[in-house]
Amino acid sequence: MAGQEAAVGSVEAVFREEHGRLLASLVHRFGDLDLAEEVASEAIEAALLHWPTDGVPSRPGAWLLTTARRRAVDRLRRDRVLATRLAVLQAEAERADPAPPADADRDLPDDRLALFFTCAHPALAAQDRGALTLRFLAGLTTTEVARAFLVPPATMAQRLVRAKRKIRDARIPFRVPGGDELPDRLPTVLQAVYSVFTEGYAASSGPDLQRIDLAEEAIRLARILRRLLPAEREVAGLLGLLLLVHARRNARTGPDGAMVLLDDQDRGRWDHPMIDEGRALVVIALTGPRPGPYGVQAAIAALHDEAADVTSTDWPQVVALYDVLLGMVPSPVVALNRAAAVAMRDGPDAGLALLDELADDPRLRGYHLYPATRADLLRRLGRYDEAAAAYRSALALVGTEPERAHLLRRLASVTAD
Amino acid sequence: MLLFMSPTTEWDTTVDGCSFEDWIRYDREMKDAGIWVSGYPLQDLTTCTTVQVGPDGDRTITDGPFAETREVLGGYDIIDVPDLDAAMEWAARSPGALGGGSVQVRPVAEIEVEV
Numbered sequence: 457m458a459g460q461e462a463a464v465g466s467v468e469a470v471f472r473e474e475h476g477r478l479l480a481s482l483v484h485r486f487g488d489l490d491l492a493e494e495v496a497s498e499a500i501e502a503a504l505l506h507w508p509t510d511g512v513p514s515r516p517g518a519w520l521l522t523t524a525r526r527r528a529v530d531r532l533r534r535d536r537v538l539a540t541r542l543a544v545l546q547a548e549a550e551r552a553d554p555a556p557p558a559d560a561d562r563d564l565p566d567d568r569l570a571l572f573f574t575c576a577h578p579a580l581a582a583q584d585r586g587a588l589t590l591r592f593l594a595g596l597t598t599t600e601v602a603r604a605f606l607v608p609p610a611t612m613a614q615r616l617v618r619a620k621r622k623i624r625d626a627r628i629p630f631r632v633p634g635g636d637e638l639p640d641r642l643p644t645v646l647q648a649v650y651s652v653f654t655e656g657y658a659a660s661s662g663p664d665l666q667r668i669d670l671a672e673e674a675i676r677l678a679r680i681l682r683r684l685l686p687a688e689r690e691v692a693g694l695l696g697l698l699l700l701v702h703a704r705r706n707a708r709t710g711p712d713g714a715m716v717l718l719d720d721q722d723r724g725r726w727d728h729p730m731i732d733e734g735r736a737l738v739v740i741a742l743t744g745p746r747p748g749p750y751g752v753q754a755a756i757a758a759l760h761d762e763a764a765d766v767t768s769t770d771w772p773q774v775v776a777l778y779d780v781l782l783g784m785v786p787s788p789v790v791a792l793n794r795a796a797a798v799a800m801r802d803g804p805d806a807g808l809a810l811l812d813e814l815a816d817d818p819r820l821r822g823y824h825l826y827p828a829t830r831a832d833l834l835r836r837l838g839r840y841d842e843a844a845a846a847y848r849s850a851l852a853l854v855g856t857e858p859e860r861a862h863l864l865r866r867l868a869s870v871t872a873d
Numbered sequence: 874m875l876l877f878m879s880p881t882t883e884w885d886t887t888v889d890g891c892s893f894e895d896w897i898r899y900d901r902e903m904k905d906a907g908i909w910v911s912g913y914p915l916q917d918l919t920t921c922t923t924v925q926v927g928p929d930g931d932r933t934i935t936d937g938p939f940a941e942t943r944e945v946l947g948g949y950d951i952i953d954v955p956d957l958d959a960a961m962e963w964a965a966r967s968p969g970a971l972g973g974g975s976v977q978v979r980p981v982a983e984i985e986v987e988v
Contacts, residue, residue, distance in 0.1 A: 579957055626980050629956035637958075 475595030480567035499524035576648040586651040693751030696737030700757035703730040715858040771801035804833040824853035840870040876977040877969030895968040912950030
């Protein structure tokens with residue numbers, strides 16, 4: 457019995473590791489996401505049935521792929537209309553990209569990179585790209601993806617069906633963009649992975665401040681991308697950024713899940729090996745001309761992680777990096793973060809002046825961190841009545857319980873007699 | 874299918890690099906690439922007539938498009954390319970994507986009919 461349970465456990469481990477690669481390989485071969493998904497899960501079921509009695513094969517990934525391919529061929533024989541259509545697609549795909557001979561490499565072909573670009577194609581809705589990436593590359597179930605993006609499973613199922621239909625009917629290609637297209641296409645892939653991470657790092661609503669499993673899934677995806685695109689410095693930048701931020705996870709919440717701000721975190725609880733790995737990636741990301749926005753954000757995160765405490769943080773350098781970032785990404789959220797850094801360098805008055813310049817930006821309307829940041833600066837200046845009003849504005853917008861509790865505590869600190 | 878949409882206010886083929894010569898050149902490029910299937914430019918909006926049939930079968934005929942229309946179809950091309958990326962590339966090369974215009978890329982539906 458114990459042997460059986462171990463086999464089931466290893467099937468799950470293999471499934472997790474191999475799912476994206478298996479699916480990508482099947483899509484490459486058959487050109488159809490739905491068919492690939494169905495035969496991939498049939499192969500997993502077959503593995504769950506046979507491996508506990510026959511033992512786990514020496515190359516489990518290859519076993520799954522062979523089984524799935526046989527199932528696909530069986531289906532195609534049964535459905536001749538589909539077979540004709542797929543034969544045309546496959547012939548086109550092979551003409552464009554002749555496959556290497558089957559025995560050329562002992563390892564399985566890795567088509568995951570093409571699947572990353574399909575899932576994050578710019579012709580898909582931005583909100584669906586992260587969902588498709590989680591579903592097809594991370595191998596999460598539709599229910600798990602729905603939980604990740606905090607929507608009902610039925611809604612997520614509909615969104616995924618619609619996105620898959622668009623991929624098929626609009627003929628969104630399954631391929632890695634050429635070198636000249638890559639600079640345009642890579643950002644949507646990185647954004648899809650980053651959106652998974654940010655949802656894990658700072659959940660937009662719900663009882664928990666962070667969802668570690670989701671953040672770790674994003675890091676796993678970023679590591680795969682880094683292996684597949686070792687020369688792309690922005691991939692190094694993204695992975696570095698995720699590691700440098702995730703390294704603080706244990707210090708970000710106190711007992712009972714309460715939020716602990718960067719200023720008050722116990723830096724001894726930060727994950728220092730992870731910080732070291734992230735810092736090495738920042739060096740790679742910033743070496744060479746024209747670093748990208750992920751590399752610069754990673755560098756900012758590294759400056760925070762390297763400091764012994766808030767006051768010894770290299771604030772002039774943080775502000776300088778925000779200046780660079782603002783030049784690349786003219787977003788009001790970046791400007792907001794820059795204002796907070798300026799407040800640390802030059803004092804709360806200077807930060808407040810910058811925030812006032814952003815007051816009318818419609819993109820910040822509804823963003824709770826704008827009034828929350830303003831409130832903190834007003835509090836530091838002793839302007840308690842104005843701070844209280846700003847905390848109340850932030851409370852009206854905040855989504856997660858730990859952040860609400862934090863704002864309530866701050867509000868109480870400026871209204872206490 | 875590439876649908877060339879123009880802003881109604883600027884119904885003028887000479888704005889911002891959309892000259893007649895640009896369209897002629899674009900047309901020739903598509904034909905030289907062997908991807909062009911068919912396509913036509915359309916006459917301007919003043920020649921447009923709208924026909925609607927109500928639930929009781931009554932026909933309503935209106936001169937021109939609806940007043941609230943912001944973009945109008947100026948013409949179309951049907952091209953034969955392998956995937957959306959190739960179609961997007963041809964859309965981006967067309968003069969119709971310039972000067973406030975836009976190009977919609979729509980796959981042609983394949984409807985199987987028993988004969």
